[in-house]
Amino acid sequence: MRGARTPLLPSPGGAPGAAAGAFPGRVPAGLLPWAWAAGLFLVYATVAVRRHQLLRTTGYDLGIFEQAVRAYAHFQAPVVPLRGDGFNLLGDHFHPLLAVLAPLYRLWPSPLCLLLAQSALLALAVVPLARWAARDLGRGAAHAVAAGYGLSWGIASAAAFDFHEVALAVPLLSCGVAALGRRRWRAAVAWTAPLLLIKEDLGLTLAAVGVYVALKGPRRLGLLTAAAGLLGSLVEIEVLLPYFNPGGGYAHGGNLADGHGSLLSTLAHAPLDALRPDIKAMTLVLVFAPSALLALRSPLALITVPTLGWRMMSENGFHWGTAFHYSAVLMPVVTAGLIDSLRGWRGTERGARHIRASLATVLAVTLVMLPSFPLAQLFQRATWRTTPHIEAARAVLAKIPDGATVAASNRLVPQLTSRCQVVVFPTFPVEGRLYEYDRDRLPRPTAEWIVHDEQAPEAWPYTTGHWPYPIEQQLAELAAARTKYGYRLVARRDGVTLLRRAAPGGRGA
Template identity: 70%
Template sequence: MWWGWAAALFLLYATVSGRRQALVRTTGYDLGIFEQAVRAYAHLHAPVSALRGDGFNLLGDHFHPVLAALAPLYRLFPSPYTLLVAQAALLALAVVPLARQAARVLGRRAAHVVAFAYGLSWGIASAVGFDFHEVCFAVPLVSCALEALARRRWRRAIAWAVPLLLVKEDLGLTLAAIGAYVAWRGPRRLGVAVAATGLVGSALEFKVLMPFFSPSGTYAHAANLAPAHHSLLTTLALAPLDAVRPEVKATTLVLVFAPAALIALRSPLALIAVPTLGWRMLSTNVFHWGTAFHYTAVLMPVVFAALTDALRPYAADGAPLTRRHVRASLVTAAAVTLVLIPSFPLAQIAHRSTWRTTAHVTAVRDLLRRIPDGATVAASNRLAPQLTSRTTVVLFPTFPVHWKLYETDGPVPRPTAQWIAYDRVPPESWPYPPGTWPYPAPRQEQEYALALAKYGYVRVAEADGVSLLRRAERPSHTH
């Protein structure tokens, strides 16, 4: 029965993300980057991403060796759709242990509500609507670990949680939280050992492994973890306030638990969300604070496992009043989920624009078809994942050469690729704000003009705001 939910959700997620790719709504940052890494793994190479930087090993950006698990599938089906379908399957699988545990303690009807609320939750929807990310592996692992914790099967919970160390560097902290829960509710020594493993594992990834793989020799995202104030002591003292200000942080914290009608906060399982919420709210990166992107996906299994756990005593009581309390809680959770659906990407499946191919999309397809397989291409962010399966792609215009992610200060390196695919039409849908990226439109137009005037490129074709340039056989050396 619960596998039926997984199948239905898989079809929903795969359809939404697949249509986004077909309509040129995905991006080089991040789908293109991840496809380059998986493509490299599939050919038994290090996970180097030309989009991220010349020779940049993605293990120096985030520590996610789990991506190698997709290599055999990608070798058979070399396409960005392979990553999107795999992500859809992993996110959908997480519903099975959540619904199964809800059925055990709350009954089958309640379990259907939990499956519905998880499957259409905004945290999962946000991940589906923004390309592909390694966190999709963590979602079913956390879901299975939480089911085992709720059943007091400590070793099974740990077995599901330990692989989190291979998914992303911060998830060692989630493993530590699971270990702390085991130490509190189960065998203390085992729990302490697991907590220590999580902390040490994350520390090694932050301090040793990622700097080793990074071209700069440092952790690429260290600036996001910088103290928010002049001294470490002040930063620690004000951390509780900084976690809820500005207002967007408080809104996100409420919305994380809103799909469970805030009832999940009654369960100690909710504490397993603290590490992820903590680093996000204390980060200096504003993208970490809000509801867009993929950052909340790993929290959704925690929220719904905690909801089931919080309602367990009331369901066990059996009195009419407590039964009504359980029903009211579940109805509220379903209602909140329904209310939030239109604001997040899963609603796109009902939009007419999702099923209509525009003139712009047709122009993109026609122009990119002219680029031969194996070529090197400098492409706009939205065009990159249309090319990464068959060419070597860098970003156009790209970032200055200094390995600082999203840092645009300094001169833009001149393009050296054989082709330039430039899209001047702003993105049309979630999650990016209106406008071009990574530079404002005037700056991008300037770099495009320079490519024609000084860098030895000729215009091959142009249609509906998309331009295709090719490097001339004898490029100009004018400076």
């Protein structure tokens, strides 16, 4: 009975023996996953677009990725001024597959193009998972699985924070793990092989897929896949990233610095280091919470190990928690583990009760966690209110002509990147300027225009432990632009200041 395909969770009016491919009196089962994808896309897109309209998107990271895709759209290398003069973004993370978005951006050059593309990619990942659940567990289970994935905190956090390259990996991983669950080994490898072109650490995830294939399916295919994943990540980290990085080396190597003096000591401390501080243990639990921890019963859960491993061993505190996009690639794997763990209960009434109870728990956990994560913004009054400050910022930004060079506050950068050449102002913190500054040695601005917002809707990156950039220093650099470097005041409204560099021979205000 383990291989039976009869759904045990029929919808009302559907006979228990109905084929999984059609449901009498209902929308054909083949449309169910796509209906979920369409609904989730609308949810994600609404949150993402509204955040951008409220000036909550950032130069770090939406502006950075827009500059890269904009370069690809004009058949140029992804040089990103926001990361530094002549900085090729392939020297930061290795993600050449971003170029697939270039045709869309060429048709619609806007940050909204990237935000909507990300929303679509995250939503499409539900299709193979819901299809697999409908085939093996029934229509009701497919709805529960789709809700568990689509409303999971890992996907919500990614959908509501700018744009990131890992959005490309989420549907590929979803298709890949669904293929693994259905023992379609070659298809699984084909779907996950492009991970090598999305981010350098995802080669390790491809290697984990290969190990799973070697254990459960064709050993030779699995071992070749594992070797390709490991070798791919190694080449990218040791050769390609240093080649493209203007400073040489791997830009993020410091995140995995040896904290115990030797490799042996580091390995010995690794189990405890992966759980300290407490936020790491909490995140490990929360990663599997959308499956009510049932995914841990499936060997598919092992595919999460590479991503969780580098995150928990990182020295960057942002990697330890639940914010931002870092958990998005884990959610398809966790959802697949949930489906896989429940398949063994098919075939008996007792098993059917267990499946129903498990999925009810999944839905309960999803609903309990929903208010604590970004999709809850849809129900907050502030999300639908355009403040006078936002209107003032838009009016000031409208004074900047297309094609200008602009130094802008982090939250204003993505409002300009589609039509101007933009860098961050004040200068993004660099070594030696993280915790203090010298009023007499402030950097000389080089952009034609400067636009600064004293009232950023969110503090990052100015006041967190990682990127302290106090408002006093921002204002000092703004004042120096006028008094020392010849910029004149063009407009000032509600804390948003616009300066323009005086023409040669002109006078600063």
